[in-house]
Amino acid sequence: MNSNTSVQVINCGKTFEDGTQALQPINLEIKGGETLVLLGPSGCGKTTLLRIIAGLETLDAGGQVLFNGEDVSHLPVEKRNIGMVFQSYALFPNMTVRDNIGYGLKVRRQSLADRQTRIQEMLAMMHIENLAERQISQLSGGQRQRVALARAIAVRPKVLLLDEPLTALDALLRERLRVEIDTLLRSLGITAIYVTHDQSEAMALADRIVVMSNGRIAQQGTPREIYQQPSNSFVADFIGTANKINGRMTDQGFEVEGVVLPKSILNVVGGNSTSANPIQTQAIFRPEDTEIVSQDQAHFNGQVASTFFMGDRTRLLVDGISESPIIVETTFKQEISIGTEISIRIKDQGLMLLPDELIEDLPKEIVEKTEQ
Ligand SMILES: Nc1ncnc2c1ncn2[C@@H]1O[C@H](COP(=O)(O)OP(=O)(O)OP(=O)(O)O)[C@@H](O)[C@H]1O
Ligand SMILES: [Mg+2]
Incomplete structure (x- = not known):
């Protein structure tokens, strides 16, 4: 598996057509295999940054995104080999769990036999073997989120991008899935960028946290550094009391x-x-x-x-x-x-x-x- 892709964000700013400056030019490096969490209040630019890394959003002039040192700024999303999981599942509601998980493999024209083997692996990894033939509309929120994760990982992406994947779930389930995601990311050794505005989620999952405010980086560091050595009043207030x-x-x-x-x-x-x-x-x-x-x-x-x-x-x-x-x-x-x-x-x-x-x-x- 391509487990060690590093990501470099160089001078990446984003101004939308209506003039909204969602991101000031940002510099950021995510090491291969690292779990980086983007944390910050609503509207600070987390999703915008994630979409830029994914190739779903264009960049202001002068910005660059590199995967393993290679400039991917002009590659479209489907050529970047990333997996994505969103808050709103984005699954195909009338397809079965099996077909949802296999979707990306089919698009990549993998043989039926290879697809079936991989789908079976994913079902087992996410503990949803018994749900394989169900339609998405017949699943609970937590089950859907597992399918969404399985679908994202099935294609063996270089980089996994997760945008508030647990927000729609209740507290207990969130905590359980959080532990599972943590175990999963570590066992896969995949480079992951995880967006949340929940500080305990960030602390639990992150190798490194980037705290954002108003389109800028307010501080980056390990969870311990951010909590014990906040470098400004905003971070001190946002993380903990x-x-x-x-x-x-x-x-x-x-x-x-x-x-x-x-x-x-x-x-x-x-x-x-x-x-x-x-x-x-x-x-x-x-x-x-x-x-x-x-x-x-x-x-x-x-x-x-x-x-x-x-x-x-x-x-x-x-x-x-x-x-x-x-x-x-x-x-x-x-x-x-x-x-x-x-x-x-x-x-x-x-x-x-x-x-x-x-x-x-x-x-x-x-x-x-x-x-x-
Ligand atoms: N298509 C767009 N056109 C204009 N402004 C936009 C567009 N998309 C986002 N914005 C603005 O850019 C800023 C950053 O938005 P973004 O979605 O990145 O925030 P976020 O940190 O993900 O917030 P949340 O936690 O609420 O998801 C916000 O002020 C938002 O209103
Ligand atoms: Mg967002």
Whole structure:
């Protein structure tokens, strides 16, 4: 199988006829066999980028797409040897499962015997042997999605493109299929680009995540890097929950309205936070990096404004610390009532400084959001 095709996106921008600039010129490299996830809010350009890689969308002048170093920018979709799976299945409703899976093989004029062998392999791989003779209209959503995957993989594509393939399914099924897709992509060793706006899906599947905003790349990195070293406020907010505080870095630590948060709580994993940067003004910490402590150990004191019981933990909104309430999580079993005075500590390495210098490079609406 052609399992190790790399994809390079060079300077790829897209302006639609009505003037909408869906993609600013983007550069991106996907290694052979890698699973890359494009993650971002609705309208940020994920599908457009995927369609450009597929050859379903033309490029603005100056852009290029390379497969294994070879320029495919002018090759039509059917010559690029890709498999595609979409949110809306795009199966032939009145054909059987078997014929849907075999469709691409037939188009490629494979012999009947070869086709049947391959279809059987696909049915087994997706655990849908018992559905082979059914029509698509007689299947559930999860079953259809398996057929769509089987059909995409049947032709042994060089690159597999998936655009929100699980969005139409319920939470439990999503999770199960997500695990199956992960196993499948790893066993095939295929180069895959997976679009989603669901961050937990992205974290679970990705070797690397590209966070997009407004037609640009806001950050790319491993799931761990994106979560633990967000390079701007947009990414910090989009992946997980982030409490934001404004202050200033001094030799003693991060100073917020007269309180100095010691250097021991700075996250030094990313290197962003190691040097004392006098112009540093923004820091974030995640709810799970907080703990409720006695007053003498506290970094902040505040009052509980609301509580959300989430089963394994309780989420508290705490007033009196920052302009907007701070979100704290606790595994205390007892109920905490609204109005309770609590003392909060940020765990060691829980405070992440956001590098201000990157703000200039970001789109206008992110800068505005960051400056709030
Ligand atoms: N054919 C088109 N003509 C004009 N504008 C378009 C066209 N297709 C998409 N757009 C615009 O381009 C931008 C990016 O769209 P795209 O479909 O790539 O977003 P997306 O990130 O996939 O969003 P979603 O998560 O909602 O699927 C949007 O502002 C969209 O309105
Ligand atoms: Mg889309």
